[in-house]
Amino acid sequence: MLRRDRISAAPVALAAGVVAGALLLSACGGSSSATSADGRLNVVASFYPMQYLAEQIGGDHVKVTDLTAPGIEPHDLELTAKQVAAVQGAGAVVYLKGLQPTVDKAVAQAGGKHVVDAAALSPLVDHHLDEGTTDGGGQATHAGDPHIWLDPTRYATVAKGVGAELAKADPAHAADYQRNTDALVARLATLDQGFRSGLKGCTGTSFVTSHAAFGYLADHYGLQQIAINGVDPESEPTPARLAQIQQTAKANGVTTIFFETLVSPKLADSVAKDLNLKTAVLDPLEGVKDEQTDSYVTIMQQNLTNLRAALGCTA
Incomplete structure (x- = not known):
């Protein structure tokens, strides 16, 4: 398993190669489309919490592709050329910048119009450890904590941003996206209340x-x-x-x-x-x-x- 703390120049070069491969794949007609064959909006999600939002809010109007397969630790993700092509051709992308470097690279290269960065909607906070942890080379690691979805109220903020962007990408179904967003935010509020009362x-x-x-x-x-x-x-x-x-x-x-x-x-x-x-x-x-x-x-x-x-x- 590739450790995130060892990602340096080599993976950057690899990511660049993957992007180049994806561009070649696109030129050969292998790129993804903004809409699926049945007319749904193609949405690419970087890992499960982003996939869940896209599916719950998009409903029947979207086809969601999760870049991180079930059971895979997302920090270790390396994208294939096909996945990079999917990012480039997607109708919308939902990701969390700073968690998966190869995804960040692909999104930046794609320059898509409808991109949701969860970290921009709910800014990351440093949760420092008293003695620090090491990156394997003795250096303390204090990067912003990406796990915002574990606070249901922060997750609800991201959900609203996802709903708004899907509505922009697919205006014909904007009312449905708003309705689904409201329903999800209500479920998250109930979950939040359950934690508040349960931890008393x-x-x-x-x-x-x-x-x-x-x-x-x-x-x-x-x-x-x-x-x-x-x-x-x-x-x-x-x-x-x-x-x-x-x-x-x-x-x-x-x-x-x-x-x-x-x-x-x-x-x-x-x-x-x-x-x-x-x-x-x-x-x-x-x-x-x-x-x-x-x-x-x-x-x-x-x-x-x-x-x-x-x-x-x-x-």
């Missing part, structure tokens, strides 16, 4: 997670995220950071070490074993393994259930 009356407010993906969620609901790794799930904690985590976990009565679904749980298991604590899943929703049974809302509701158990919530 808890004995603890601190949780330990293997990946610093939950800073926005923690900020919004008055919790403290104690992260083993940084914003990149494959960054490496320093020995000092591990020692601090153990001390902080004991001091705050932490009962559970959370791990995620798309990255190995070995580090979380190791920390939990050292502290004689339980482990459980806290899903950052960067991807969904089974879209037939899971969705953004159902997984977030399960996250709430798992947080309540770990924090001793009884209300």
